[in-house]
Amino acid sequence: MMLPEAQPSAHSSTPKRQKTDYQTYLDMAGESQIIEWVDGEVITYMPPMDYHQDIARFLSVLIDSFISYFSLGILRFAPFEVKLWPDGPSREPDILFISQENLSNLTPQRFQGGPDLIIEIVSTSSVVEDRVRKLTQYEQAGVHEYWIIDPRQHQQQADFYLLDENGAYVSAPISEDGVYHSTVLPDFWLKLAWLWESPLPNPQLALAEIMTTVESLSPKAKETYQALYDLLSNH
Template sequence: MTEAAPRESSLRGTLTYGDYLQIDDGRRYELIEGELILTPSPGFLHQYIAANVGGLLRAYVDKHNMGLVLFAPFDVVLADNLVLQPDVLYLSRERFDLLTENCLKGAPDLVVEVLSPASGRRDRLEKSRLYLKHGVKEYWVVDPFAQTVEIFSAGEKGWLLAGAYGPEDTLSSPLLPGFSANGEEIFRLPEGLVL
């Protein structure tokens, strides 16, 4: 079934996951507290860096048989009116019961958002708060333009900055004991590529 994108003004705050599943217009959306938000396709730099981060996480998680790492687009249903698509997510083996063929029904253990000009503010503020509220344990904010990775751990009153890293640093994750990655690997682009 194909239908036009809903007008936000008339449907603000009223949509559910069931409504979200009926939209088939070829565009990507997230559902934030019942409001449909268009998420434009990310650019090359965003996608390449997200793949770098995801590849490093997946290699570590697979090596230690800890769970799985998934990439967007994949629905994370945090509530009936809240569906997000993090760029990269880690789900521990103990929480596999949240996984279905079509979505993750609950919070991943770790979420990575790679900032884009269109989504940076939402990723840093609104989505960050929602991830914390719904039980994400660790949140990574990757800025491809500033070449920084900020890693936050969930605290009782909010996110706690566990570390901020650049290409010259070795980053680590409080949630994944023994994980480390060279920041240069995260921001590495193919040799000879000029954007």
């Protein structure tokens, strides 16, 4: 895998780092702050900006509604620990999807191993972590699909990675009309333009648009979602 270049600007804030052991990290971890443990260091991130929270909420509601309908698994959100491998780093992804097949790796405190899908939303304090270090670690942990959403001003870029047959990340294609089709979430697709709208679209409107294209849905269900789409799009 070729690592992308990712250098923060001179004006970018950087996360705070503190040398410590894993047990101290666990003692420090709480439910209101995102901290991670990597290579014997605790990494504390700056609080996310408002647009970061908006996109996290939009994607969370959209994906959670989709996977709940099809009983595909569960979604978790930061702060929630992902212990990528024994004695390895502990990350707290913005959003992670765990399939039904991997629910046995979920405990009340953390997820053990690589989730099926991880989504990171880039902020000024997380550019290098999200685009370089986490990319490498998620690949090593076997995270099948990794999304990097960068909504920062003058950036507005989304990158998607999939594990190939050798367990290495390759860039996943985006269609010419700006739509990404997930591999881990069958029939789910994301229109990238949604992410840059201000305000963001109603996630239920986006869900209805997706559901009307799912071939396995019954005609009655498609009719219901089409009616919902028509209703919401007129408001």
